[in-house]
Amino acid sequence: MASSLLKELTKEVFSKNISKSRSSTGKSILDFKFKKDRCRLLSQHEDLNENSKGVIYWMCRESRVQDNWALLYAQKLSLKYKVPLYVCFFLEDYKELYPTTRQLEFLRKGLKLVEKELDALKIPFYLLKKSPLELTEIIKVNDIGCLVCDFFPLKIVTEWQNKLKENLSEDVAFVQVDAHNIVPCWVASDKLERAARTIRPKILKQLPKFLTEFPEVCKQDKKTELKIDSSLLWTKNDKLDLEQLEEISWAEPGEEGGFEMLRTFLVDRLKYYGISSNDPSKNHQSLLSPWIHFGQISAQRIALEVSKAKTVWKEQCEKYLEEVIVRKEICDNFCLYNPNYNNLKGADSWAQETLNLHRDDKRDYIYKAEQFAKGLTHDPIWNSAQVQLITEGKLHGYMRMYWCKKILEWTESPEKAIEIGLYLNDTYSIDGSDPNGFVGVMWSTCGIHDQGFKERPVFGKIRFMVDYSLSRKFDIKSYCAKYRSNAQASSGIAKYLAAKKPEKQNEEQKSKETKLKKKVARNEESHGQPSKKKSKI
Template sequence: MSKPDSAKGSSKTPAAKKLKLETSDDEPSSSRTPSVDSGFLASVELKRKQCAGNILEFKFNKKRCRLLSKSMDLGNFGGGVLYWMSREQRVQGLEEVEAECQKLQIEFHLLKGDSQICVPNLIKKLKLDAVVADFSPLRVPLSWIEKVKESIPEDVPFCQVDAHNIVPVWVASDKQEIGARTIRKKIHDKLDEFLTDFPAVVTHPHPSQTKAKPVDWKAANAYLEVDRTVEEVDWITPGTKSGLLELSNFCQKRLRLFGEKRNDPNVAALSNLSPWLHFGQLSAQRCILEVKEYKAKYAKSVDVYIEETLIRRELSDNFCFYNPNYDNLKGAANWAQETLDVHKKDKRPALLTSQQLEEGKTHDDLWNASQIQLTRTGKMHGFLRMYWAKKILEWTATPEEALRLAIYLNDRYSLDGRDPSGYVGCMWSICGIHDMGWKQRDVFGKIRYMNYKGCQRKFDVVAFVQRFGARTYPIKGVKYE
C-alpha cells in the first residue's frame, strides 16, 4: 500500500521526473536495457534462501523499528498487519509490487488521498491488528506519520521501520553529526549487526479473507498532481528487477573504474543507481552486499563506494532527521551563516535570472551542459552537482535565493529529487554543511569555492560540453574566466 508522492494533501514541491520504459543514447553507461541475464536475479534469490527459508526462520533485529504507539500488544481482530509504504516504493515501481504480492497471496491496496483519512479508514474496514510504516526524515512524510498516529485507534499498535538505511538513523546516532568523520566509526561499528542478508519471501500461509481490488494504473497515474510539462526520461526502466540488473552491470562493468574515475563525467564509472535507491525499488544494503564481493579485485573502488553509499548517504538522513531546517540557511553551522551574511552584499560577477539558469543559458558552457544533462536525462554527474550549485551562489543576489533555486531545479528535474542526499548536496555546496571554513573570498566568504579552471584540471571540459551541445551565452558586462 502506498500514498503517491503527489497525492492530494501532500507536499507542493515540484514533482521530480518520471521514469519511462524506453532507452536513449544520452547516457553512456546505464542507458541500455541491462544486458545481464537472469542468472544474477537467481543468485540474489538463492542468497535470500540461504539466509533464511522464510521470515519465521530469520532473526529480525527489533532495533530497526521504533514504537510510535503506547503499546505493541496486537489486537484480536484477525484482520492482519498493514505495511504502509510511502518512501519505499512509488507508482511505477508499484505495478511490479502488486504483481509480486498477488503471487505471494499478500493483498495490495493502493490508497489515494490524505493518509490521515485513508489509513484509519482501511484499518477500520479490514479490522486490522497493527500498522507498520516505513521511514523518511523529511518533514512532509514525518507529518503524515504524526497525523496518522493521531487518527488511528489507540488499541492498534503503530510502529515505524527504517528500511532505507543500513543502520537505522535513530541507532546510528542520537544527534546531528558534524560530518562524515564523526559518524563513520559509529556506523562501521554496527555493520556486523545490521549489514545482513535478507530472508526469502514466501507465499503467505494465511490468505486474507478480504481481497484487494485490482489497481487501475492508468487512473492512478492520471490522479497524480505532477508537473507534466517536465518530460519523461527514456533511458531507465523502473522497478526492482531492472534495478538489480543495473547493479549487476555496475559491478561487472564500471566498479573497476569507480575508485579512480568517479569524478570524471566523461567516463562511465558511476553506479547510476540513485533513482532506484531514491524510489525504494533497490536497497543500499543489497548494493553494498553485492559490491563487497568484489573487494579482492577492486579494493579501492569498493571502499570508495561504501563510503559514498553508506556513510555519506546515511549522514544525509541523519542531518535531515535531526535538523528541521535542512533546506534553509538556518540549518547551516554558525560559522557558515555568519560568513554568508558578511558577504551577502558583495558584488556578484554576474546576476542571472531564474529563467536563464533553468534554460541553461549562462555565460558558462560547462554549467549549461550540466543543466542540460539534468533537464534531458533527469540526473547530473555527482562532481558537477557541486560545481553547478556553487555557481548558483555566485550568480544570484543572496545565498537564500541561491539555495532556493538550487533545490527547486534539483527537485523539479532530478529523478532523485526531494531526497535527503539532494538537500544535503545543496546545503554542502552553498552553506558549507559537513564541511569546514576555507580561505575568505568575495561572495563565498569561507564557503568552499570551485571554478572552471579547476574542472579543466580534472577532466576534458570541452568533450563534456560538446556531448550535450552546450555553448556560452554572452552576458553584457560579464567577463568570464
C-alpha cells in the same frame, strides 16, 4: 569472487545467486532473528490485540517486495498472530514530493511490478488516492491490529505519520522500520552529526551487526481482501496535476532494472570507481541512485554484492561502500535531526555568519530561476550541466558541486540560491526530493558537513569552485560538446531552451565578461592548458 567470475556474471546467474542467498537464511522471516533495533515504536505498544484481523504495511519510501525489512517485519507479525497481511500505497499526496510526471511515472511503473510480485505471493496491494490519513478509517473498518510504515525523514512524511498517530485507536500498534539505511538512522546516532568523520566510526562499529543477508518474503496461504471504499482506489484513468516532463530513457523502473544496473556496475564500472568515477566525461559511476531513491533496490543488497568483489578490487569497493553507506546515511541523519534541512537556518553558525557578512557583495551576474532552468547563463560549462539534468534526469556528482556553487555566485542571496538549487534539483532530477539532494545543495551553498576555507567575495569561507580548474582535471570540452548535442537532439528540451533569453547586458556588464574571459584564459595557460574560446550552448 575472481575477476573471471565477475565477467561471467550474467543476468540469470546474478538473479539466481541473490535468490539462493535469501533462501539460505530460512524458509520465512520467522526463521530469522529480526533485529528489533530496526524498529521504532510510534504507539504505546507493539503487540496485536486478540481481536485483530490483519496487519497493514503502509509502503511509502521502499517500493519493493524483497530485501525490505519493513515488509518482512509486517509479515513476521502476520505469521506470528496468524492474520492476513495487506500492503497500501497512497499515490496522490506524492505531488507534494515530486512535482513532475518524470518522477511519478518512474515510481508508478515500479509499483505495477510490486503489485504483480505481491499478487504471486497472495499478498493484496492497494494503490490508493487521497491522503495516507485515510488509513485511519481503513484500519477501523477492517479491525487491523498493527500498522507498519517506512522511515522517511522529510517533513511532509513525518507530518502524515504524526497525524495518523494522533487519530489511530490506542489499541492499534504503529511501528516504523528503517529499511532504507543499513544501520538504522536512530541507531547510528541520536543527534545531528556535523561531518562524515564523526558519524563514520559509529556506523562502522554497528555494521557487522546489521549488514546481513535478507530472508525471503514468503507466500501467504490465501489471499483476503480489505474492505475499502472504491472511490479510494487508483485507476488507470486517474492523473495528478503535475508538470509534464520527459521520462528518462537510460533507467528501467523496478527492481529488475535496478539489479541489472547493479550487475553492469559490478562487471563493467566498479573497477574504475575512485580512479576515474569523478570524471564527468566518463561513465564510471554506479548510476544506482534512481532505484535507491524510490526504494526499488535496497542499499543493503548493493553493499552485500559489492562487498563480494573486494577480493578483486578492494580499494574501489571500499570507496564505493563509503558512498553508499556513510555518505548516504549522514544525509538521513541531517534531515532527521535538523528541521531546517532546506534553508539557511540549517547551516552551522560559522557558515551563516560568513554568508551574512558577504550578503551584500557585488555579483558579476545575477540570474532568475527561469534562466537557470533553461541553461541560459554566460557559462557553457554550467549550461551543459543543466542540459544533462534536464535530458537525463541526473547530474554527475562532481558537476553537481560546480553547478550548485555557481547558483550561489549568481543569485542575490544565499537564501535564493538554496531555493533555486532545490527547485531545479527536485524538478528535473529523477531522484529529487531526497535527503541526499537536500544535503548536496546545503553542502554546496552553506558548507554543511564541510569546513571553512580562504575567505573570498560572495562565498565568504564557503568552499569555492572555478571553471578553469575543471579544464585542468577533465576533458570538459567533450562534456560540453556532448550535452550541447543532447540539447539539439532532444525535442523535450526544446521548450526549455527556446524560451525567454536573458535580459540584454549593458555595456558595463559586457566589459566585465570580456575581462573575465581573458583572466580565465590566462589562468588556463599558466597551468599548461590551451586557451579555449567559450561558446554558448
